[in-house]
Each structure stands twice: as structure tokens, then as C-alpha cells.
Amino acid sequence: MRFETARLTVRPLxxxxxxxxxxxxxxxxTSKYIGDPATIEDAKLCIKEATLPWQVIDHQKMMLAIRCKTTNQFIGELLFKFTQKQCHIGEIGYxxxxxxxxxxxALEAASMFISHLFEQFELNKVVAVCAINNIASWRLMEKLGMRREGELRDNMYLQGSYHDSFLYSILRRELQ
Known part of the structure; x- marks a missing residue:
């Protein structure tokens, strides 16, 4: 998947x-709410996984680079995976x-990403999960039109301890 927004180019890693x-x-x-900081070996493994042919199967990750359209500067990453393909449900991350x-x-890239995912994969629902103290992330989810479905107890293991997380989602019919 590749797409452009007003300021960004998004393409496979x-x-x-x-x-x-x-x-x-x-x-x-960057890693505070996602996991331990990466080693160079972790980054190599990520790139190796990202460059494998992507298949429409549960839990295989599609990893995309976000770059500035004018400078080609690396902005960040987007991720998608089917969590329940038979139910037309997928998860995003950033x-x-x-x-x-x-x-x-993040808003610019993720909003276009969600639109493309609904269109390309005939999804009914896109979900996202974040640690409850990751305020910037759950605020972004709300700006994307996602609704908080609930709190998942001890759902994330970060820096040696378990943390609760919020589950957000947006349905196809809610996409504006």
C-alpha cells in the first residue's frame, strides 16, 4: 500500500x-508506550519482516514508512494487521x-490510512490499543473518530511491568 497526503508520502518499509x-x-x-527500545538487530528484523510479501492473513503485519513529501525526511511508521479477518476486523498502530x-x-497519515484500509480490504471495523497513560495516543484515536470500547486490564507489558490499555475502534459506517 502506498499513498500521499498533503505533506506526506506513505509507503512500505x-x-x-x-x-x-x-x-x-x-x-x-518513542518506545515508552510500545515496548523496550530497539537494538540494531531488532530494527533489522523489523525491516526483514516488513519486506516479506504481505498476505491477507490474521496477524501478519503491514509496516509502512511515513516520510515528508518535500524533504523525504523520516517521520515515523504505520502498522496494520488483520486481527479477525473472517469478521473483517483489523488493527492499526503508529x-x-x-x-x-x-x-x-500522525492525524494526517492515520486518517488517510484508515480510509484506504476500509476501501482496500472491505473492513467493517478498525481497532487500536494504547496504554491508558499514553494520552497523546488515545487523543489521536478520538480525533480519528474512534470510540473507546473499554479498558483492558494488564494488557501490555512495558518496561518490566503490566499496564492497562484502552481499546478504541471505528466502524465503516462511522467513517466520515
Whole structure:
């Protein structure tokens, strides 16, 4: 999947993204609500997984790079996976480089991403999960038109302890 927005180009992660992915993922601020900061080996594995042929099966990840259209600067990543293909449900995720936070890039990329996912894969529902103390993430989900479905207890293991998370979703009929 590839698409452009007013300011961004979104395309599959590729080998040339390795340094940018590593720099972003090794940053503790970037990984705080996702998992431990990445090693170079983790980043290589991510790129290897991302460059495999994507199949429409449950839990295989589609990983995309977000880049500035004018400078080609790495902004962050988007992720999609079917969680229940038979029920037409998929999950999105996102990670932005700390240098590019609070500039509207996540909203711009994720809103177009969700539209493309509904259209391309005939989804009925897109979900997203975040740690409850990741306020920026759940606020983004709300700006995307997603609704909070509930709180999942001890659903995430981050920095050596379990954390509750929020589950958000948007239905095809709610997409504006």
C-alpha cells in the first residue's frame, strides 16, 4: 500500500529505512508506550519482516514508512494487521519520531490510512490499543473518530511491568 497526503508520502518499509527505523525505535521516548527500545538487530528484523510479501492473513503485519513529501525526511511508521479477518476486523498502530510530534503528521497519515484500509480490504471495523497513560495516543484515536470500547486490564507489558490499555475502534459506517 502506498499513498500521499498533503505533506506526506506513505509507503512500505524497505531496506533503505533501516537507519531511520533504528534511530526512531532506539529512542526511549518513542518506545515508552510500545515496548523496550530497539537494538540494531531488532530494527533489522523489523525491516526483514516488513519486506516479506504481505498476505491477507490474521496477524501478519503491514509496516509502512511515513516520510515528508518535500524533504523525504523520516517521520515515523504505520502498522496494520488483520486481527479477525473472517469478521473483517483489523488493527492499526503508529509510531512517530520524537522530532515530529505535535505537528499533525500522525492525524494526517492515520486518517488517510484508515480510509484506504476500509476501501482496500472491505473492513467493517478498525481497532487500536494504547496504554491508558499514553494520552497523546488515545487523543489521536478520538480525533480519528474512534470510540473507546473499554479498558483492558494488564494488557501490555512495558518496561518490566503490566499496564492497562484502552481499546478504541471505528466502524465503516462511522467513517466520515
Amino acid at each position: 524497505q531496506q533503505s529505512d533501516l537507519t531511520d527505523v533504528y534511530q526512531s525505535r532506539k529512542n526511549p521516548d 509510531r512517530l519520531s520524537p522530532l515530529h510530534l505535535s505537528q499533525g503528521y
